[in-house]
Amino acid sequence: MARIHLLPDDLISQIAAGEVVERPASVVKELLENALDAGAGQIRVDLTGGGKRSIRVADDGLGMDRDDALLAFDRHATSKIGTFEELERVATLGFRGEALASIAAVARVELLTADEPGEGHRVRVEGGRIRRAEPAARDRGTTVEVASLFFNVPARRKFLKTARTELRRSVEVVQGYALARPDIAFTLSHEGRALLEAPAAGEGGAGMAERVRQIFGASLVDRLESFGVEDGVGRRVAGLVGDPSTARPRRLFVFVNGRLLRDRAILATYYRAVRDEWRNEEFPSLFLFLDLPPEEIDVNVHPQKAEVRFRSPAILNEVSEALRAGLARSLGEVAAPLSEPWRRPSAPAAWEAGDGGWRRPPEGGSFGGTSVAEGLPGGRLAEIHLHPGRPATVPLSGRDGQVRPFRILGQYKGTLVLLEGPDGLYLIDQHVAHERILYERFRRDLERERPASQRLLEPQLLELARDEALRLGELAGALEERGFSLTRLSGDSLGLTAVPAALGTDRARDLLLELARDDDEAAGSGVEGLDRRLLEALSASLACRSAVKMHDVLSIGEMEHLVSELFRAEQPYACPHGRPVVLTMEDAELERRFGRR
Amino acid sequence: MEIRLDRAAFMAELTPMQGIVERKSTIPVLSHILLRCVGDRLQLSATDLDVSLTSSVTGEVTREGGIAVQARKFSEIIRALVGDEVLLALEDEKTLRIAAGRSRFKIRGLLPEDFPSLPQVKGDEPLEIPFEGLQRMISKVIFAVSTEESRFQLSGALLHIKEGKIEMVATDGRRLALVENPVDGLPDASEGVLVPRKALQELQRFEGDGAIQFRRGEHHLSFRLGQRELIGRILDGTFPDYDRVIARDNDKRVSLDRKLLIDAIQRVALLTGDRARAIRLRFAPDEVVLSAANPDLGEAVEKLACEYDGPEIEIGMNPDYLVQFLVAAETAKVRLELKDENTQCVGFPIDGADERYLCVVMPMRI
Ligand SMILES: Nc1ncnc2c1ncn2[C@@H]1O[C@H](COP(=O)(O)OP(=O)(O)OP(=O)(O)O)[C@@H](O)[C@H]1O
Ligand SMILES: [Mg+2]
Numbered sequence: 002m003a004r005i006h007l008l009p010d011d012l013i014s015q016i017a018a019g020e021v022v023e024r025p026a027s028v029v030k031e032l033l034e035n036a037l038d039a040g041a042g043q044i045r046v047d048l049t050g051g052g053k054r055s056i057r058v059a060d061d062g063l064g065m066d067r068d069d070a071l072l073a074f075d076r077h078a079t080s081k082i083g084t085f086e087e088l089e090r091v092a093t094l095g096f097r098g099e100a101l102a103s104i105a106a107v108a109r110v111e112l113l114t115a116d117e118p119g120e121g122h123r124v125r126v127e128g129g130r131i132r133r134a135e136p137a138a139r140d141r142g143t144t145v146e147v148a149s150l151f152f153n154v155p156a157r158r159k160f161l162k163t164a165r166t167e168l169r170r171s172v173e174v175v176q177g178y179a180l181a182r183p184d185i186a187f188t189l190s191h192e193g194r195a196l197l198e199a200p201a202a203g204e205g206g207a208g209m210a211e212r213v214r215q216i217f218g219a220s221l222v223d224r225l226e227s228f229g230v231e232d233g234v235g236r237r238v239a240g241l242v243g244d245p246s247t248a249r250p251r252r253l254f255v256f257v258n259g260r261l262l263r264d265r266a267i268l269a270t271y272y273r274a275v276r277d278e279w280r281n282e283e284f285p286s287l288f289l290f291l292d293l294p295p296e297e298i299d300v301n302v303h304p305q306k307a308e309v310r311f312r313s314p315a316i317l318n319e320v321s322e323a324l325r326a327g328l329a330r331s332l333g334e335v336a337a338p339l340s341e342p343w344r345r346p347s348a349p350a351a352w353e354a355g356d357g358g359w360r361r362p363p364e365g366g367s368f369g370g371t372s373v374a375e376g377l378p379g380g381r382l383a384e385i386h387l388h389p390g391r392p393a394t395v396p397l398s399g400r401d402g403q404v405r406p407f408r409i410l411g412q413y414k415g416t417l418v419l420l421e422g423p424d425g426l427y428l429i430d431q432h433v434a435h436e437r438i439l440y441e442r443f444r445r446d447l448e449r450e451r452p453a454s455q456r457l458l459e460p461q462l463l464e465l466a467r468d469e470a471l472r473l474g475e476l477a478g479a480l481e482e483r484g485f486s487l488t489r490l491s492g493d494s495l496g497l498t499a500v501p502a503a504l505g506t507d508r509a510r511d512l513l514l515e516l517a518r519d520d521d522e523a524a525g526s527g528v529e530g531l532d533r534r535l536l537e538a539l540s541a542s543l544a545c546r547s548a549v550k551m552h553d554v555l556s557i558g559e560m561e562h563l564v565s566e567l568f569r570a571e572q573p574y575a576c577p578h579g580r581p582v583v584l585t586m587e588d589a590e591l592e593r594r595f596g597r598r
Numbered sequence: 599m600e601i602r603l604d605r606a607a608f609m610a611e612l613t614p615m616q617g618i619v620e621r622k623s624t625i626p627v628l629s630h631i632l633l634r635c636v637g638d639r640l641q642l643s644a645t646d647l648d649v650s651l652t653s654s655v656t657g658e659v660t661r662e663g664g665i666a667v668q669a670r671k672f673s674e675i676i677r678a679l680v681g682d683e684v685l686l687a688l689e690d691e692k693t694l695r696i697a698a699g700r701s702r703f704k705i706r707g708l709l710p711e712d713f714p715s716l717p718q719v720k721g722d723e724p725l726e727i728p729f730e731g732l733q734r735m736i737s738k739v740i741f742a743v744s745t746e747e748s749r750f751q752l753s754g755a756l757l758h759i760k761e762g763k764i765e766m767v768a769t770d771g772r773r774l775a776l777v778e779n780p781v782d783g784l785p786d787a788s789e790g791v792l793v794p795r796k797a798l799q800e801l802q803r804f805e806g807d808g809a810i811q812f813r814r815g816e817h818h819l820s821f822r823l824g825q826r827e828l829i830g831r832i833l834d835g836t837f838p839d840y841d842r843v844i845a846r847d848n849d850k851r852v853s854l855d856r857k858l859l860i861d862a863i864q865r866v867a868l869l870t871g872d873r874a875r876a877i878r879l880r881f882a883p884d885e886v887v888l889s890a891a892n893p894d895l896g897e898a899v900e901k902l903a904c905e906y907d908g909p910e911i912e913i914g915m916n917p918d919y920l921v922q923f924l925v926a927a928e929t930a931k932v933r934l935e936l937k938d939e940n941t942q943c944v945g946f947p948i949d950g951a952d953e954r955y956l957c958v959v960m961p962m963r964i
Contacts, residue, residue, distance in 0.1 A: 446893075453874040454963040455916070456940065457771050458843050484963070502874035502916070502962055505746045506771050 005069045008077040008098060012085060016077075016096075017301050021103035024161060025052025026170035027305055028104055028147050030261070033178045034094035034306075035101070036060035037259075038081065039143060042201070043186040051164025051191075052171045053150055061142040064116035070124050071134060073112070076102040090296035094260055094306075101145075105129055107157070108150045114143040128153045169471045172196060176216050176468075177254055177261040180288060183212035196467055213241065213288065217466050221247060221286065228327030230319060237292040238319050242327040243285035249518045251468060252286035257298060263307045267291070270317050274324040279332065291320065409560045415553060418560050425587035431555065433582045434567045441570050443536045453502040454484035460496030461510050467493050469517035476516070479528045483535060485509065501535070508538050599635040599663030600687040603655060605676065605698065608684060611642055611653040612673045614826070617800055618644040618651045619669040627666060632713040633686065633694075634664030640686070643716055644669065649796045650716045653826045661687075664710040665694050675703055717829055719820035724811035727764065727781055729823055732810055735766045736798050738777040738955060741922040743795045744770035751835025755798055758790030763953065765790070767840050773919045774840060775926070778954040791819060792837060797830030804828070844958055845942050848935035852881050853905040853948060856932045860924045862900045866890045867917035869898040876962045880912040881936070890917075913939045914962040920945070923957035939963075 008016075022028055029046060036044050039062025047057045065073060072078045079098030082088050088096065104110060106129040115121030121139035125132045151158035161167055168191055179187040179199050189197040202211035206227060214222045224247050229239030243252075253271065255262045267289065275284050299310040311317065410419040413428070420427035446452070465473070470493040473480070480487065484501035500509035512534050555563070567573045567582065574583055612631075620628045632643040639654040665688060676684065681699035689695045689704055696703040736755070744752035755768040765778040767790075791814060801810075806823050813820040814832075821828045866877050869890045880887045886904045891897045913936060924932060929947035936943050945957045 451963075453876040453914070455772055455874075456942075456960040456962065458769060458774055458942070458958065458960055459771065459838055461771075499963065502876060507746055507749060 005065075005072045005078050005080045005098075006083065007072075007075065008079065008083070012088065013077050015085070015088065015301070016099075017304055020304055021099050022107060022150075023305065024170065025056055025150055025167045026174050028052070028056050028108075028150065029058070029171045030174045030178075030305070031095075031100035031104065032056070032058035032145050032147070033174065035145075036062055036143065037178065037182065037185070038093045038095050039063045041142070041185060044188075046171075046175055046187070046189045048168065048171060048189075048191045051166070051168035053158075053161055053164060053167055055146060055148040056150070056171075057144060057146040059142065059144040061140065064121070064139075064141050064143050065114045066116050067122045067134070070112055070114050070122045071131065073101050074105045074110075074124070074126050074129075074131065078102070088301060089299075090294075091300050092258075092295045096300065102129070104147055107154050108152065109148045111146045111148075112143070113137055113139050113146075115139040115141050117141065163475065165471055165475045169468050172468055172471070173251055174261070177256075179216060180209075180212055180254055181256045181259050181261055181290075183208035209241070209288075217252075217286075218464070220464070221466075224331075225286070225288075226327055226331035228323050228330065230323050235292070235294045236297075236316070236319075237290070238316075238323040239292075240287065240289040240323075240327070242287050242289075242324065242331055244331045245279070245283055245285055247286040248283040249286060253284065253289075254287065255289045255291075257291045257309050258293060258295065260300065260306065260309070262309060264309060266308075266311075266317060267320060270321050271324055274321055274328060278325050278328040285328075285331065287324075289320070289324070291316070407564070409557055409564065412555055412560065415555075418555070418564060420564065422585070425585050425589075426591065428584045428586075429564060429567065430582055431553070431560075431563060434563055434573075437570055437573065437582055438563070438566050440533070440536050444532065451482060452484045454486065454499045455502040456486075456499045457497065457506065460488060460490070460498045461506060462490065463487075463495040463497055463510065463513060463517075465493045465495060465514075465517055469493070469514075470495060473513060473517045476528065476531060479531055480513075483531065485513065487513075504535075504538055512538050599633070599659075599665065600661040600685075601635050601640050601657045601659045602683060602685050603640060603657040605679065605682055605684045607655050608640070608657075609673075609676055611655050611825070612676060614653070614800070614803055615642055615644040615651060615669060616673060617803060618646055618649055618796075620646045627708055627712050627714065629669055630666040630708060630713065631669045631672065632664060632666045632710055634710060635659045635662045643713070645714055645716055646796070647714060648794060648831045649800060650829045651800065651826065652716065652829075655825070663688055665692070665707040666710060666713045667694055667705060667707040672705065675705070717815070717818045717831075719813045719815035719818045719829055721813055721815055724813045724820075724822070725759065725784060726809040727784075727812050729804070729807060729810045731779060731781065732764075733802055733804075735764065735777045735779060735952075736802055738926045738952070739766050739768040739775040740795070740798050740802070741926065742768040742770055742773050742775040742957070743798070746770070750833060751792065751837060754792040754794040754833045756790040756837045756840075757793050759784055759787040761786040767837070769838060769840065769958075771838075772916070772960050773923075774843065774958040775923065776840065776844070776954070776956050777952055779952055787814075790837070792833035792835065793819060794830050794833050797821075797828060800828055844956070845935075845937065845944060848937045848941065848944055850881070850908040850911055850936040851906070852886065852934045852936070853931055854886065854902065854934065856924050856927060856930060856947075858902055859932070860921055862888050862902050863917045863921055863924075866898045866900050867921075869895050870917065871895065874962075875916050875918055876914050876964045877917045878912055878914050878964060880910065881906050881908075882910045883907050911936055911938065913943060914964040915943060915959055916962060919959045923959065926957075927955065 021031065025048070029052065033044065033046070036058055039060060041060035041062035043061050045059045049055045069080070077098045079096065081093045082091060082096045105126040110126045112124045112126070113121060118141050119138050121137050122134060123137040124134045151161070172189065175187060175189045175197060179197065183202040184204050186201045187197060187199045188195065197216065199212060199215040202208045202215060210222055213225065221243070224244045225241040226244070227239070227241050229237065231237045253268060255264055255267050257264070271287060271289070272284060293316065297312050299312060300306060302308055302310050408421040410421055413419055416431065418429040418431050420429065473487065473495065477487065484499065485497065486499035488496045488498055490496045497510055497513065500506055504512070516531055516534060574581065615631050619631065628646055634641045638659055639656050641652065641654045643650065643652045675696060679698040679701055684696065684698040687695045691709060692707055694705050694707050696705065739755050743755055746752070749771070752770055755766050758765040758767070762782065762784055763778055763780045764784065765776065767774065767776045769775070797819070801821060804823055804826065808823070811822040817832055819830050819832055863877065866888045867875060867890060869892050870876060871892045871894065877888055877890045880889070881904070883906055884903060886902050886906070887899060888902065889897065889899045923945050927945070927947040927950065929950045931948040933946045933948055934943055935946070939961060941961070943959045943961065945959065947955055
């Protein structure tokens with residue numbers, strides 16, 4: 002490897018500054034990139050304490066001699082670029098000479114490296130200072146061990162999540178680079194337990210498929226469709242995209258010139274392609290590889306090298322086209338010609354047009370208005386503005402004990418309950434209102450008593466990807482309290498041994514799988530996501546005995562009951578998914594609209 | 599077609615067809631039954647594509663042929679008619695004329711070709727299984743068949759013919775019922791078949807005595823009793839390895855009066871909520887205390903004598919699961935075998951007529 006040198010000052014000033022190390026996963030990413038730049042054929046990552054206690058990355062790459070081993074920890078010391086021209090067409094993953102210095106500033110680092118078999122060096126750095134350097138034997142290659150991350154920055158340490166969450170992020174990074182380089186062998190362990198074992202899988206499509214299988218299992222491979230275009234002069238868009246059943250948010254892997262990215266522009270292109278092609282908000286697994294001549298991308302834009310800038314944005318059109326073809330094929334269809342979807346006004350945009358009056362509540366989310374929209378004349382949404390039911394002005398008998406009269410005016414299209422209040426007109430979405438009531442009742446029951454749990458004759462097998470198993474593991478306590486029992490079978494498979502008695506076994510299993518996938522942002526994640534899903538499943542499994550639906554005609558008595566229960570709820574204004582329950586139109590506003598003021 | 603029939607005999611064969619016909623089918627022809635005159639008989643067929651029933655009744659045939667008619671309306675008409683005799687005749691290929699007494703009906707139908715062709719189960723000599731015994735065995739396991747639609751491999755009972763005996767097993771993953779009885783002259787069939795629930799239900803509605811002729815085809819099973827033949831599609835999927843699942847080392851044995859136990863459970867279960875039905879049973883020497891509590895409703899407790907001399911043990915269970923087993927057990931006394939609150943309870947009749955009958959009920963944590 003070329004010798005490490007300090008970058009000249011004027012070049013340093015050109016390099017995107019910012020925080021390189023945010024969490025253990027960022028350390029893992031930098032160390033993996035260094036190993037790959039060093040031409041490793043085998044990379045081994047060992048973590049303890051979710052990476053908070055220690056991270057060790059060992060490679061069999063070129064290694065460093067004694068001088069380089071010492072210089073590597075200096076800021077702006079790199080062997081990878083030296084001039085502006087080189088910064089303009091970076092072909093390595095590293096280029097700033099920042100990573101090791103940034104890591105060493107906030108951790109205890111030990112470097113063991115050898116550029117010839119046997120003749121190695123050990124360098125110890127703590128809080129940015131070199132503590133020790135000595136000869137030490139090692140096969141050719143480099144091992145970097147990073148212990149006690151943020152030991153000298155307690156404020157940063159406090160911001161780290163639980164070991165499991167941090168571990169999950171590191172796992173995702175290793176998965177990412179393992180996918181980028183199927184030709185290289187990767188192993189990952191946590192506290193001695195193997196989390197990923199991927200022997201070199203070879204090159205090309207076959208290697209890629211094998212690598213996906215090694216990481217996510219054969220069932221995913223079968224559900225992927227490959228796509229790709231190439232212009233013959235070094236530009237290529239290729240990848241794999243799944244069918245709708247593969248949708249999971251953390252399975253969107255984007256690589257540009259072998260660099261693992263979270264590039265917003267590319268992801269946005271993907272989301273748009275899915276929405277357009279499938280009319281769907283579920284985004285299937287994606288492995289996207291974009292290869293371009295190095296001078297066509299600017300890698301020097303993001304402190305964690307998570308994004309790049311395309312010198313020619315037209316490439317995104319190619320990406321979009323390729324994705325759409327892949328998506329169409331994965332549904333067994335042929336791609337539609339590219340229209341101009343982004344010109345088409347979406348419903349939410351139309352709602353915001355116009356002035357004054359009804360406005361859509363902010364907490365509604367992009368689909369928050371669905372239920373209300375169904376009750377309103379469709380074509381005129383642009384002129385009607387919705388106003389959030391402002392908690393302070395709701396005059397109904399509430400939890401505060403105040404009782405003020407309200408009058409039920411009736412039901413609108415079997416969907417909305419209309420109320421006359423002292424200060425205006427109220428619209429209540431009956432379905433969402435009832436959902437809110439059931440949800441709170443369920444939460445109260447949960448606090449009061451554990452739901453009965455039914456043991457199963459035989460454990461139900463849950464086959465999970467590693468990150469999914471970790472996610473469920475994080476929830477073990479909450480799951481137990483709610484009547485689920487899980488045991489570890491083999492690898493990442495879990496056995497479901499007991500389910501909440503009121504739930505069907507399959508429903509319970511699906512619920513856990515959904516929770517493990519963590520892909521439905523509306524339903525949420527963690528304990529909250531669990532409760533929402535449980536509530537939904539329970540009310541569904543109780544055959545919605547009591548649940549009021551859209552287009553259910555209600556008697557005045559039923560409406561009264563619903564409304565008074567709703568206003569006793571802790572949070573009557575939004576359903577568990579954050580959709581609005583109540584909209585108001587105040588008298589003053591009505592008067593203004595009728596030109597009386 | 600044209601045929602003159604005895605109305606009562608015809609009604610007797612028409613009624614069981616109603617159980618097969620899909621009430622809310624999206625395929626219109628499945629709400630029909632096929633009538634066909636052949637030789638000196640009228641053949642009747644109904645199918646929901648998974649389970650089919652055919653039967654026949656003798657009559658005076660003047661012309662052969664057939665038509666498919668809407669099942670419910672047609673049998674309502676036949677039932678409502680007066681007179682011992684009824685005449686069925688084709689007006690044209692899609693219209694059936696019905697005449698009895700002074701009544702005349704013309705009803706629209708479909709071409710017989712539009713009716714799905716029913717599977718034929720051919721093959722070796724049929725096995726003879728005493729009908730009454732088979733019905734009794736079905737009634738001892740059918741309650742444990744899963745009603746969860748997605749669990750198709752559990753939506754039927756396993757019928758396993760062994761040398762000289764028959765075994766039937768059903769489970770929904772929360773309890774399991776197994777019954778085994780000797781039947782003379784049965785050969786050994788290496789593996790069991792999964793009989794769909796609907797076929798089991800229809801078999802229970804069969805009337806008559808003697809032996810059922812049982813045939814197993816590649817994809818279908820045939821049960822024939824007299825002129826009736828029930829054909830069911832064999833359920834695919836692997837049934838759990840039930841022998842391995844049944845606990846054999848439950849060391850705490852309690853004997854109880856079956857009827858008293860049923861009554862006590864049903865009383866206590868009045869105070870279980872609708873979300874999850876669960877009662878507690880605490881077994882102490884010579885006494886079991888049943889209880890249920892529900893924060894919205896209140897509590898119920900009932901004591902019952904039993905024969906037991908082991909250590910005290912408490913276990914939660916779904917009262918419905920227990921009662922269904924107890925009702926099926928039939929004997930004066932039953933035995934429950936337990937180990938601890940997390941382990942299955944296995945119930946047995948004491949001195950029953952069956953060679954082997956047991957029901958596993960998985961516990962609940964309340
Ligand atoms: N695993 C390794 N094997 C061989 N050399 C390495 C290894 N890790 C680091 N080096 C050397 O140390 C230098 C500094 O590494 P560092 O990660 O700090 O910077 P960089 O990779 O050049 O740029 P960047 O900050 O963008 O990662 C590298 O340029 C490389 O020469
Ligand atoms: Mg680097």
